[in-house]
Amino acid sequence: MKTAEKIMRKKTAIKDEMDKSLPKAQSDSLWRQATVRLDEYLNRYSDLTKGVRLHTDNKILSMAAVYLTLKDVTGQETAYKIVEDAAINKCAGIEKTLRRLTKLPGMRSLFIKIWDPLTKKVFGAKSGFQNMFYPKRKGEYRMDVTVCPYCRYLTELGCPELTRIFCENDERIYGNLPGIRFERTGTLGKGADRCDFFIKRE
Numbered sequence: 001m002k003t004a005e006k007i008m009r010k011k012t013a014i015k016d017e018m019d020k021s022l023p024k025a026q027s028d029s030l031w032r033q034a035t036v037r038l039d040e041y042l043n044r045y046s047d048l049t050k051g052v053r054l055h056t057d058n059k060i061l062s063m064a065a066v067y068l069t070l071k072d073v074t075g076q077e078t079a080y081k082i083v084e085d086a087a088i089n090k091c092a093g094i095e096k097t098l099r100r101l102t103k104l105p106g107m108r109s110l111f112i113k114i115w116d117p118l119t120k121k122v123f124g125a126k127s128g129f130q131n132m133f134y135p136k137r138k139g140e141y142r143m144d145v146t147v148c149p150y151c152r153y154l155t156e157l158g159c160p161e162l163t164r165i166f167c168e169n170d171e172r173i174y175g176n177l178p179g180i181r182f183e184r185t186g187t188l189g190k191g192a193d194r195c196d197f198f199i200k201r202e
Contacts, residue, residue, distance in 0.1 A: 001035075001036075001039050003039070003042055004035050004038040004039035004042055004102070005035055006033070006060065007038065007057065007062050007076065008031070008035045008038065008062065011066070011086075011092040012075055013086040013087075013089055014063070014082070014083060014086040014143055015027070015031060016086070016089075017082045017083070017085050017086040017089075018030065018031065018066075018070070018082055020169065021074075021078065021081075022074070023116065026073075028104060028192075030063055030073060031066075032052070032059045032146065033069045033078050034065045034066045034069040034070075035065070035198035037063035037065040037068065038061055038062055040071050040137040041061040041064065041065060041115060041157070042057060042061060045061065045153070048128075049126065049128075051124075051126035051127035051128065052126075052128040052149055054122065054127060055127060055128065055149050055150065055152055056149065057192075058151055059062050059150075059154055059166070060149070061153070061157075062088055062090075063083055063162055063165075064082060064154060064159050064162060066082075067079050067080070067082075067083050067162055068157070068158065070082060070083075071159075076161075080085060080118035080161065080162075083122075083165065084161070084165050087165050087166075087168075087169055087172075088126060088152055088172065091169050091172035091173050092171050092172070093175070095172060095173045095174075095176070097175055098111075098174075099177055099178060101176055102177050102178055102179060103179075105135075108179045108180060108183075108199060108201045109139070110201060111177075111180065111201075112140060112141055112180075112200070112201050114195075115141040115143075115199060116133075116136065116141060118198075119131070119143055120133070122145075127147055127149065128148075129145055129147060129148060129154070130145070130146045131143055131144065131145055131146065132144040132146060132194070139200060140198070140199065140200040140201070141197070141198075141199045141200075142196075142197065142199075143196075143197045144194040144196050145188065145194060145195040145197075146188075146193070146194050147186050147188075148163075148189070148195065150163050150166050150189065151163050151188050151189055159202060160189075163183065163187075163188070163189030164184050164187075164189045167187040167188075167189040167190060167195065170182075171184065175201065178202060179198070179199060179202050180200070180202065181198075181200045181201075181202050182197075182198070182199050183196075183198040183199075183200075184196055184197065184198070
């Protein structure tokens, strides 16, 4: 239970949205219920590899636990809006930081270069993904994801619709950075056969 509580303490964006949308006593009660549910999920998936658990423990399972707990009481529409709004607000903060960084000299080129080692380490086979990596070209990076643990585990937990939020988080964070073009034609979470990433320095 301690691990679940530690993870939930970091989910302030979701709790803030719950507090805005629900009476405080109800929000607090549902938060405790979601923490118990997260603990159950962590135990259910405790045998996953470290790379996969980087995504399940810190993102997938906690969002599913909150969403499904809310859904039981508020219905799907309200539950989805709460977790989606939390994601939007969190991404806005990340994008603001990246916008500031990519304005610095040389940072746009560095931003493109780090995508190859970053994706292979954090979003590669050891983390439960299957990818198609394209030949490197100066000033751009291209990759497709053909198997995604977000799709797999959110589907197993009964809330595949949450995958769309994680897909859209990429667009929220990378879609409007100065001097960086981010293109995508589809994602697994939205019914495509792959999630395509194309990032180019302009």
